[in-house]
Amino acid sequence: MEMSANWLSRISLRGDVGCKQLVGMGELDLYGQHRALWKLFTVAPEDRTERAEFLFRAERKGSVPVFYVLSRQQPIDRAGLWHIESKPYRPVLNEGDRLAFKLRVNPVVTRRTEVNKRRKRHDVVMDAKCQLNWNALPTDQRPALADIVHKAGVTWLQARAERLGCSFLEDSIRVDGYQTWRQSGLKGIELSTLDFDGILAITDPHRFSAALVEGVGPAKGFGCGLLLVRRL
Incomplete structure (x- = not known):
């Protein structure tokens, strides 16, 4: 295609x-x-x-x-x-093509708040720490932050594979560059970013083409979502 x-x-x-x-x-x-x-x-x-x-x-x-x-x-x-x-x-894409990829995203999950049951976005790393009750854990029982970042990031990415029209080779995925950014001023914009690189295989060329030009995840105006690929 x-x-x-x-x-x-x-x-x-x-x-x-x-x-x-x-x-x-x-x-x-x-x-x-x-x-x-x-x-x-x-x-x-x-x-x-x-x-x-x-x-x-x-x-x-x-x-x-x-x-x-x-x-x-x-x-x-x-x-x-x-x-x-x-x-x-104008890449030519076919089912089964294997590509190396790089991707920076703003990875979030949506959960309902306990107070008013409204849906609210959460940074996946902070959400994972919350699920572990991180602050209450003794220091020597806390998983390494790098392990939490990797597991939360891979889970987020794999959950989107089908809609993106690809499958990610999990053993190839590297998750790095976890950062949180806050904008000073009245708007108070806050977001976090993760960097992925690894190998993927195209399962649906139409969906994958759309992912390339439309981007992945939110915060595209802040440098997130561009899926860079190259043939192996």
Whole structure:
């Protein structure tokens, strides 16, 4: 199965960007990264849809970010700040294909509160610690945090495999990079992220194609959800 064309881009700061600009870009928080990348696209309000206009993942090259961006529109640098390498993204996918993958997500579970029975999202790692009654456990009886992160992360990922149109080879999955981010100010946005890498097999090319372009999980505006794959 061949996907409709999108653009996959690697975006980094130009080498001639001034020191002041370089420091400022290096300190962009998750919300600031999304705002900076939006400036590379021009989308009329009437052309916007429920699908995210672009998915992105930020990584570090020294002290400054490098972005991997999947978008419907080719990004264009109008401010003279960025070095953009773009190519059409139209992978040919077949059932049974095995791919190496990388994925950063905001992994949450939804539970009802005891007070008003409303449904509330919880960070899967904190939820796992709560289920273990972590704070009440003697220190020497607490599982290693890395073990909790791995088990909670793999459970979250495997629960989504069918709807994503793939199966994850559990022994290959590495879970890392557990971080919690809070936005200062009145909005009080808080989210956590996990990084996965490993091997998957495509079981449903149509669903998997949709997962690639629509992303995985919530918080896509904060650098989560972009499923990066390569053939083995």
